[in-house]
Amino acid sequence: MGEANPHILLMPEAKNRKLCAICGKPVDEVFKPFCSKRCADVDLHRWLKGNYVIPGASAPREPEDEGE
Numbered sequence: 001m002g003e004a005n006p007h008i009l010l011m012p013e014a015k016n017r018k019l020c021a022i023c024g025k026p027v028d029e030v031f032k033p034f035c036s037k038r039c040a041d042v043d044l045h046r047w048l049k050g051n052y053v054i055p056g057a058s059a060p061r062e063p064e065d066e067g068e
C-alpha cells in the first residue's frame with residue numbers, strides 16, 4: 001500500500017527554527033510558540049486587552065442606574 005510517507009511530516013529543519021513573536025528568541029518547546037512563560041503571558045495580556053478594547057466604539061455603558 002502506498003500511503004503517504006510519514007517521514008514527510010517530520011520537518012527537522014523547521015524544528016527549533018521558530019522565533020518567539022514577543023522577543024524574537026528561539027522558541028522553547030515547553031512554552032511554544034513562545035520562548036518563555038513571560039512571553040506567553042505578555043501575549044496573553046495583549047490578547048485579552050485586544051478583546052476588551054473595541055476600536056471605534058466607546059465602552060458600552062450600562063443603562064442608567066436601575067431605580068432601587
Ligand SMILES: [Zn+2]
Nearest residue numbers: 020023035039
Ligand atoms: Zn520571548
